[in-house]
Amino acid sequence: MESGTTNTKIRVAVVGASGYTGAELVRLLVCHPAVQISTMTADRKAGQNLGDVFPHLASAEKNAGLPGLVALDAVDWDDIDVAFLGLPHGTTQSVALALPRHLKIIDLSADFRLSDPAAYAQWYGHPHQAPELQGEAVYGLTELARSRIRGARLVACPGCYPTSALLPLIPLVEAGLVDTGDIIIDAKSGVSGAGRAAKEATLFAEVAEGIHAYGIATHRHAPEIEQGLSAACGSDVVVNFTPHLMPMNRGILSTLYLRLANGATAEQARAALAERYAAEPFVRVVPEGVAPATRHVRGSNHCLIGVFADRLPGRVIVLSVIDNLVKGASGQAVQNMNLVCGLPETTGLEQQPLFP
Amino acid sequence: MESGTTNTKIRVAVVGASGYTGAELVRLLVCHPAVQISTMTADRKAGQNLGDVFPHLASAEKNAGLPGLVALDAVDWDDIDVAFLGLPHGTTQSVALALPRHLKIIDLSADFRLSDPAAYAQWYGHPHQAPELQGEAVYGLTELARSRIRGARLVACPGCYPTSALLPLIPLVEAGLVDTGDIIIDAKSGVSGAGRAAKEATLFAEVAEGIHAYGIATHRHAPEIEQGLSAACGSDVVVNFTPHLMPMNRGILSTLYLRLANGATAEQARAALAERYAAEPFVRVVPEGVAPATRHVRGSNHCLIGVFADRLPGRVIVLSVIDNLVKGASGQAVQNMNLVCGLPETTGLEQQPLFP
Amino acid sequence: MESGTTNTKIRVAVVGASGYTGAELVRLLVCHPAVQISTMTADRKAGQNLGDVFPHLASAEKNAGLPGLVALDAVDWDDIDVAFLGLPHGTTQSVALALPRHLKIIDLSADFRLSDPAAYAQWYGHPHQAPELQGEAVYGLTELARSRIRGARLVACPGCYPTSALLPLIPLVEAGLVDTGDIIIDAKSGVSGAGRAAKEATLFAEVAEGIHAYGIATHRHAPEIEQGLSAACGSDVVVNFTPHLMPMNRGILSTLYLRLANGATAEQARAALAERYAAEPFVRVVPEGVAPATRHVRGSNHCLIGVFADRLPGRVIVLSVIDNLVKGASGQAVQNMNLVCGLPETTGLEQQPLFP
């Protein structure tokens, strides 16, 4: 279904194409008018076709002529302009270090999200292998970091939970509207966020018809959220971040319980967010009284934000929804690639949400 | 499958047997060794057999000989000892007023939960039709009100959300361990709590593969929770109560975000709850580090409670799970009937959770 | 996100935009480069914005400037080139009759699917209101009726089940490979096929965690399938068609149990289908040994077909999957519009399936 001469297209590598975020990248990129998927890598599944690993992409493979999966060390980087890295946490840093400097790198792992090497070591349990790149990496929360992303060589795409939490929180913190000492984030996620590795905890029969919290007070996305908020207000912020696993494939809802600061009202919080995102194609504050639902962003790069006054005086409830695999991962990655490559930011991301 | 002579059994009426809580009552009572279901009523479905309305109970009907559904005004109350009322909110009060005084009444509606007529009128939008009974009603949160329930003629069974929230909260509030001005209840519920009436909002395609909050800062279970906590601490309490609808049939998880009071620690909160519920057959504090899951109580009258220290200093996270149709409705109703009738409290409620 | 001058675009009306198929049409058309949505109608929801009725389309509304919902009689048909009719069965025929002749009509209802007025009257319980149009209508199973569709003014888009069954069956019947007296179609469908009207039978709690057959030997899609097969072989065909409702939003799997004819083998059946669909962008025969899954076509206009030899001698098992709202309804409708309007058939339909 591709058209045009391929030599004018950006040649991309999808490194780690056998995971859910890799497949989601291919789903988006195969329809991206300015991109050509030049190579795709996989580890244990090298040698297979992507359509064997992900049958939902076999038709794209047939129609668009996708390359087969190869091992990482078989890639000729001279032919690549942009590398998307969808590798497991901890393995990306050494891979990134070995890549030639002409490449633009869009990293979907956690390896370059924390800019402080000590924080990385504390939360990930080992020293960072590429601290020099860590300093170079730009945290790719697109709507709030455009100018830095445009000039970046290495973009560290935010985690799914941090994306859902920081998009509403940073404008409120920057405007001094909320008390940064009392931020509670109750997040609910679909199961695809846990990846495709076979684990008892994510079997259908262990997840369906139930909900539970996990990683309580220990989840690695907490420091990432705190880093973003600390930068926004200029002092160290600690948050409550409590993720829950629930029976759906995709989606994150973050319910934020916030104390208003400086006499602010919920209406002012709503107005601040509405103004901040008024011109954004992907972020939208929903009308008063409407509760955003994850099903209303499924498959799209959208983020919806709702704001409600609390019955507890001086407090506000803010709700935010994204698709964890799109705005929370591969969609935002493509959005960042568009910025890095000087393309209109919405290119290839215009799909509407799939409902029901 | 019933045995024994029926004249020694408690004769019960299930009023409103065509809703989910009514069906759940029948599921439990048909296996209850001391009870005989003498009559079952329905409104539009009077004249049908219960097995036509709820095919999962047709085998019980065949084996145990259940009576057919009759209209409410066809019931001969002289032959009934205990009436379970599973009617819609607002309609129960006048029905209860008309019942003969020899009956023990176990009400599952919201009509007698709020003891203050003014609070009732404010939240339900009309004056109470039976304020004299309102004063007589005992709020049936079994584990915390046994002595009052034993002597009651009219038991108002708690709402599903209040049950899940108050079981962990009241002991903490009574012990002065938490700040009653900063109680946040993020609750997640299965869809059966919305009842069997056909509504667009609870269609499969509107609920599956998604989550959203609803009734934000306006849900009628908030004043019920506040009433319980206010009684526990002797002063007016207001809470944040934010319910969410999620794609599962049964279950409620309440995630409580609490500020510790008087220098208390999370460990002390855990110890207080563990001690309070040590001898309870249906309420259990799970081991440290374990997150309770709704799937671990499904179909049972159990409540599981977990306690975690927050990373935010001076705060604690408490999680509580129940099956909304059992401990949150029909199971607790049977538990209360057992108390009212002088039976061992666990009679007929010994089923284990169904997992997966 | 629209580009180009609007006066060169096809001006379409979406009649009945407040149902699932209407919303799905909008999802597709809003990204269609050659189309402008000029008007959208709804009955009870006229006067609202589509984003209020379908929040997942509110971002499209904001970005693309969708018109508000109007009543059918408020439409100025002079400004419309193509009308998609997504009205309930039985109501479309009189509406279609009243439309001006310059309009191309793509009908998604059942009203013009059966070409025989007597068959219509038998299965739908009343005489057809527009038999003159019935004769004019072209049955829009795109891949198998392209030349007739290209010249049509009124295209009757096939039902979801018939699409999934006829795409594999017609080539086999035309080639004389299967016994037309012994065709068994066991179909499994997601719930969105039942529409958005509030009914007890499609509530979440009535559908989740279960499966059952319905419309056994009485479903109205049976005569539609039989009409297609009878035309393919030139004699009257009767089939077993047994649909099942299962807990998923989208998707149909038809498992076909067929007796081979004239000494044919399963391998010949596979080869016939593979050859017939070799050049099709939307229909694909999956590799030998692979079972097609509905999740591999979700959100796309794809149909996947698998073929297996049976252990019963002389029989073959053929499996076919589609997304009931796309290839089974709105996607095929757009595909037909493309044909009718002389556009490349895949225009606006290049989205890949959404998995997971």
Add this chain to the structure above:
Amino acid sequence: MESGTTNTKIRVAVVGASGYTGAELVRLLVCHPAVQISTMTADRKAGQNLGDVFPHLASAEKNAGLPGLVALDAVDWDDIDVAFLGLPHGTTQSVALALPRHLKIIDLSADFRLSDPAAYAQWYGHPHQAPELQGEAVYGLTELARSRIRGARLVACPGCYPTSALLPLIPLVEAGLVDTGDIIIDAKSGVSGAGRAAKEATLFAEVAEGIHAYGIATHRHAPEIEQGLSAACGSDVVVNFTPHLMPMNRGILSTLYLRLANGATAEQARAALAERYAAEPFVRVVPEGVAPATRHVRGSNHCLIGVFADRLPGRVIVLSVIDNLVKGASGQAVQNMNLVCGLPETTGLEQQPLFP
């Protein structure tokens, strides 16, 4: 919650308690009035408490005093009356061979289901390790083999699919009402049937929101069904058996497409089944026009059967539903134990289905 003196109870061992069928056995046996769970074994999880492995049973553990999990070789068989074997296929035969002869063995694996050593070797890929026991084993389809089960020392409990298929099929075949050369079984199963081992294919994100067939023409339950039917009619029967995996935890629906024999009608087929099962507490033919649903047997030992005339002349559609973990595994195992031990057959199995 158990009462009475334990020395009058049957002492049972649950071998392989860490799988779903093992947990389901414990769920049932802990409420069984005539049984005491004396030992539970696990392989990798020996040394843990069952409540750590299956938190839904932790309350039972607390209340009923369950023993901890031990390794198989740590069991003192002198203290055991009945051993339930819930081990993986292929490993049970050597275990069973080593058990002392005083034990009654209720086996839930496939090891003793096929009585013909050659058939076993063909379908399971290795020679049987205990052919002498194979001859001794009684196939435990309870309703159809009571007298043999009563006297058995080793009961081979049927597979879940065969149970759902044979309960309706055997009476029809025995009565000569159906053509044994044209039996098509389209079966749909929940995911718990695949067990608790971590596999990519049964991850939530690989199963939810979709359906697909698997094991087409190769599933090991086919020869088991064929063995039962061959015995019923006295000649070799081959069937089409096509299982499908669908997104629910529990339940099997088998849709049987049958050709009537000897001029029989669908009504005669219905009458034959209704008569055969008229007095059964667990098997019931549902009223004419009613389609049995898996959700109506969930958690119970029930089997529901529906019968419909086909539109294809001379054919009948029979539908059968069970809970795969109860009547399809652990419930039927307990039913068989009751027979073997001379207890009323329904003892401990009176729980009603859990709906919704």
